[in-house]
Amino acid sequence: MPSIHDILTKAVALHNGGQPERAAALYRDVLAVEPAEPHSLHLLGLQMRRAGCEAEGIALMARSLLLAPTLAPALFNQARALQDSGRLDEAIAHFRRKLEVDPNCGVTSIVLGNEALARGRLDEAERILRRAAALEAGGAFASRLRRALERVTTARGIARDAADPSLPPGLVVRGAFRDSSGYAHKVRQFVRHLVDAGVRVRLVDLNHGDVDNLPDGQIDPLLHTLDRPVRAKAVLSFTTPLVVEAVPNLKTINYTVFEALDIPPLWAAHSRRHDHVVVATDSSRRAWLQAGHPADRVHICPEGVEPLEPGRVAPAAILDGTGRRLADYRVRILNVSDLNSRKNLEGLLRVWLRTTRAEDDAALLLKAGKGDGASGSIRDLLARLTAETGRTLGEAAPLFLVEGKLSDTDMMSLHAAATHYWSMSHGEGWDLPMAQAGAMGLTLLAPDHSAYHAYLNGRVAHMIPSHVTPALDGYRGRDWWTPDEAAAARLLRAVIDDPDGTRLSAREHLLEHFSWRSAAHRLIGLLGGLDAL
Known part of the structure; x- marks a missing residue:
């Protein structure tokens, strides 16, 4: 029969090998035999957190530390768990204890130095960050620590000037x-x-x-x-x-x-x-x-929004890989999105593939990401959506993809090249590209939720019905909104088939109430x- 040590060693290998469910089962096997085994309690607690069981994970790691108060990995992971739960004072106490147990841990020093800086305790922050810089000299955190120490100096100057x-x-x-x-x-x-x-x-x-x-x-x-x-x-x-x-x-x-x-x-x-x-x-x-x-x-x-007279901004000249010009299409729909799940490019492109046809006098202009490298992600997403919908990009209206950093002026030119702006976002704090598109006279297709309610309504924009759903990825544990794809498809079809009859403008409303001035x-x-x- 394998020893507890052997089972724990195998569990850790599974844990590190990306098989958390099998690892958790073995941690439980160890605890069934030895309920006070601190390493298994700690690592099972860590797995529970990763599975979304936050309270259970914290409780398991707390038991581990009752049994082994100087277990350094458990101190650090429990500190992170308490931090994520908003229990900052308890978290900092665990980080301090971790540094007592492991005084040469640069990462813990960085956390505590940044905590002191966040609270305005500049002398403490400088002392801890300089110690961390000595520990991390030439390492991956060297640049970050240099910048943190610069912020200490800047904060001192601001306080002195005040x-x-x-x-x-x-x-x-x-x-x-x-x-x-x-x-x-x-x-x-x-x-x-x-x-x-x-x-x-x-x-x-x-x-x-x-x-x-x-x-x-x-x-x-x-x-x-x-x-x-x-x-x-x-x-x-x-x-x-x-x-x-x-x-x-x-x-x-x-x-x-x-x-x-x-x-x-x-x-x-x-x-x-x-x-x-x-x-x-x-x-x-x-x-x-x-x-x-x-x-x-x-x-x-x-x-x-920036007040710009129609015609003041020259439209960007945009061609696709085959030489087709965006300007040749009557309906030119813009979307500006980072490559994350909140922006819901998956939903937007799924609706585009299912709804549009190659013969449509319409094109989608997509500015994806803040830098280069978006094309690979978009290509992979389209391949997956093609398999899901049974429709290829060649069967749909064309997609023009823009990558790279754009200045404010270039972004305005991108807006000027479009006739419509469309979002399928799961939630927005404002959505600058949508608001600016409206101020420039583009017809807006906006989800009926979150920040869009602050500056849009059904009189000036087409609002897409949305419902509350559990959020994903970095928003996991929260709720956000999901736009109705069937309603979006009907709206998209309508604006392509009858762009004049579906024309709406939020320009006057936005310029009257929401200028940057x-x-x-x-x-x-x-x-x-x-x-x-």
């Missing part, structure tokens, strides 16, 4: 603004219009990692000049709650969004540390309230009311 009466009053804005992401776009727009409105802004780049930024020449030169000190009352960050960092004696305000019905416990726990949260729509505000966030500390300030003035009024300006 106490200097000789400096002009202003606002510190912290966020990525050099890349092609939606967060960076909104930072650029808000900051530009805040400055236009007379707010003195110090703009601090969010430098957590090496990012493939846009060339400097594609970014408004104004943004490169906003590095002068100001006497600020608050730091306004544009990022997810998890990476907000406090500056001593200044208010911490975060502008963020969420795309599902409620935020995860970890987001909720971090958000409660901040003085105020600003979101773009009531959909996001409800997500924070659903997680128990105080109602008087979460506020709405919509994002905006209006958004900046709303933000100024909100910050003033919070004594942050």
